Structure formats: structure tokens, C-alpha cells
Amino acid sequence: MKYRAFGKIDFKVSALGFGAMRLPTREVQGAGNRLDSNIDEPEAIRMIRHAIDMGVNYVDTAYGYHGGQSEILVGKALKDGYRSRTRVATKSPVWLIKEPADFDRLLDEQLSKLQTEYIDFYLLHSLNGHSWQDTVLKHDLLSRMEAAKKAGKIRHMGFSFHGDHDSFVKIVDRFDKWDFCQIQYNYIDIENQAGMKGLKYAASKGLAVVIMEPLLGGRLANPPKDVRTIMEEADPGKSPVGWALDWLWNQPEVSVVLSGMSTIRQVEENIALAAKSGVGKLGKRELDVVSRVRKKYGERAAIPCTGCGYCVPCPSNVAIPRNFSIYNDGVIHDDLDGARIAYNNFFSKENHASNCVKCGACEEKCPQGIEIMDWLEKVDKALSK
Numbered sequence: 001m002k003y004r005a006f007g008k009i010d011f012k013v014s015a016l017g018f019g020a021m022r023l024p025t026r027e028v029q030g031a032g033n034r035l036d037s038n039i040d041e042p043e044a045i046r047m048i049r050h051a052i053d054m055g056v057n058y059v060d061t062a063y064g065y066h067g068g069q070s071e072i073l074v075g076k077a078l079k080d081g082y083r084s085r086t087r088v089a090t091k092s093p094v095w096l097i098k099e100p101a102d103f104d105r106l107l108d109e110q111l112s113k114l115q116t117e118y119i120d121f122y123l124l125h126s127l128n129g130h131s132w133q134d135t136v137l138k139h140d141l142l143s144r145m146e147a148a149k150k151a152g153k154i155r156h157m158g159f160s161f162h163g164d165h166d167s168f169v170k171i172v173d174r175f176d177k178w179d180f181c182q183i184q185y186n187y188i189d190i191e192n193q194a195g196m197k198g199l200k201y202a203a204s205k206g207l208a209v210v211i212m213e214p215l216l217g218g219r220l221a222n223p224p225k226d227v228r229t230i231m232e233e234a235d236p237g238k239s240p241v242g243w244a245l246d247w248l249w250n251q252p253e254v255s256v257v258l259s260g261m262s263t264i265r266q267v268e269e270n271i272a273l274a275a276k277s278g279v280g281k282l283g284k285r286e287l288d289v290v291s292r293v294r295k296k297y298g299e300r301a302a303i304p305c306t307g308c309g310y311c312v313p314c315p316s317n318v319a320i321p322r323n324f325s326i327y328n329d330g331v332i333h334d335d336l337d338g339a340r341i342a343y344n345n346f347f348s349k350e351n352h353a354s355n356c357v358k359c360g361a362c363e364e365k366c367p368q369g370i371e372i373m374d375w376l377e378k379v380d381k382a383l384s385k
């Protein structure tokens, strides 16, 4: 494993961090489908422990991941001596905070679920300009965080972010005690959200920067043929995941790249890549390849949905991310006929885009700023029989 600087903190973090938001799940007996909250516990524990055995020392979870079950699973995985070998990050669900005392109540609940005395890295989850103003500042959560640190419940203070660049800078500048932040960043998202400018800005202020969505919800792991061809011609032995992660690790401002791993194979592949990673490993030729790949993606009109699920549940039962992923798959893989089959034959009509009554509730929750209502209309038009 390779280790990297973590802002101003005296801690060398593994290049790869374990994101516990896409853990393996089991089928619900008789129902024939997998429930997000039904984690395959033995396999998930085996994966996390294997990663730690191979040198990963940063495990990231959140209050809401896997319907609240991820923190509990991480707590179990870190028993038998694993807790002392890794640092744990988790996040305060700021959207559940209606009064200041909620912050402390939720933190105590998280400590109990994680079966730990303290949390190494505590983040205010998924901030944007609105939640910053209407929750964090309104309820003075920064003072609450400082008090929690003084009380020994958390060790380092940070935030994860899904807003626009200007809000990001405002949040970084407002509090001089931030130790770190977590941003969505990958070779496609260089101008989206905090973006490359935000990465460099936060690092210049001494914050460690944790990277999430390095593969854009897994999409960059399976590029369409014309994108893949560019990569294969440049280096036949290098996988799309290798290109995406190497591009991140090449940048000195990046501290740790989180990967939400779902199989032991992914754990092994990512660890092998991390072991060869480093700043400055990509030369001009490789960086040009990534630029051409980015351009090629840009030419394909798909919905920039990462499948994060913040927009659901919808009061009209529209499974927004699923509608978008069926459509995107059709566009990206040049197979709208296949997408139509998936939409009409293998996807419950109750969850179709056509059920949208345009109440607008979902759009304000989307960290990607997607015009969900317009896109749903287009999706239904393109895919319904």
C-alpha cells in the first residue's frame, strides 16, 4: 500500500479508502430482490478486514448508508483488533437536525452503532449552500462539533460537499478549524461541484481532501466502446478503473480516494492499483489520453445521475435513479432498444417516469443539479412502448 499526506494532520493515509456505502447485499427470501439494508454481513466483514490487512487505514461510512445498517456493520467489522488498525470516518445527517440537541443525540447514536469511544473523522454530511445556511449556521453546529471534539467524541472536523463551487469556497473560508473535506471528483467532474478549483483551494488552505465518486457511481468502470477504444489504444494492459484512479492519485492535493466496494474482487483490484499509485506517475501522454476520454464522454448526451438516491423516496413512487440508469445505459451503450425492453418488461410500471406529477420535491435534493422533471418526461417519451 502507498500512503499519502492528510492535510496538516500527523497521519499518513492509505491511497485507497474503504467506502462502506455499496457493501454486498443478500436477496430477501421469497422476494427475489436485494434490499439495500440487507447487508451480506459475513462477506462485508471479510472484505473490510481484508482491505485493512492489506494496508487500508481509512474506512468511511455515514448515518444513512444502507438504510442505517452500514455503521452497525462497520462496528462489527472493526472488532477483534481491527479498530486500532484503522481510522473511522462517519457523517452527521444534517437534514435530520431540527434543533441543536439533535446533533449530539445523533452523534451518541453513531458512537453506539460503531461500538467505538470516538470517531476519528467526523463530517457534516452532503453540505451545499442551503444546508450550510439553513441548518449548520442556523443551529450553530460548528460550536457543537467543537464541543464534541473537546469531549473526546470526535478527533477531526470536516464536511462532505455536493453544492456549487462558490458555496464550497464560502464553507472552507468560514471556519478555520476544518481539518478535511470530502468532495465528488473524477476525471469527468473537473468543473462540477467543488471541481478541480475547489480541490486546489481546499488543499491550499491546509485541508486534507477525501475523494468520493472516483468512478462516478461505477459508470467510469464500464465505458462505452468508443471511450474504451481510446484507452486500449493508449495502453492495452490498463483497465478503465486504473485510468480513473491513477488520474486522481497523480494529483498531490488528493489525500485518499474512497471506493465503495461491493465484491472481494474489487477490493483486490483496487488494492493492487493503489500499491502502484503515486503523484506524478502520469506523463503528458497519459494526461492527453484522459482529456480525449473526457471529450468523448462529453459528446454523449446522458443524464449526469450518480445513483446517489438523495432524490427518493418520491411521493408518487417514481424510482428516479432507476429510470435514469435505464435511459443512460441505452444511450451510453448505443442500445435504446435494450433500454426499452428493460423499461417496459423488467421495471414496475408503478415506478415509471410517467407517474411524475411535477411536485418538484426531488430537484432541490439532487446534488448534481439535474432537471429531474424534464428528464423524466424525456425518458418516458424515449422508452415507453
Ligand code: SF4
Pocket (backbone or CB within 6 Å): 313, 314, 315, 316, 317, 318, 320, 355, 356, 357, 358, 359, 360, 361, 362, 363, 372, 373, 376
Ligand atoms: S417531481 Fe416527480 S419525480 Fe420528483 S418528487 Fe415530485 S412526483 Fe416525484
Ligand code: SF4
Pocket (backbone or CB within 6 Å): 304, 305, 306, 307, 308, 309, 310, 311, 312, 320, 321, 324, 365, 366, 367, 368, 369, 370, 372
Ligand atoms: S437524480 Fe440526482 S439525487 Fe437522484 S439519484 Fe440521480 S444524482 Fe442522485
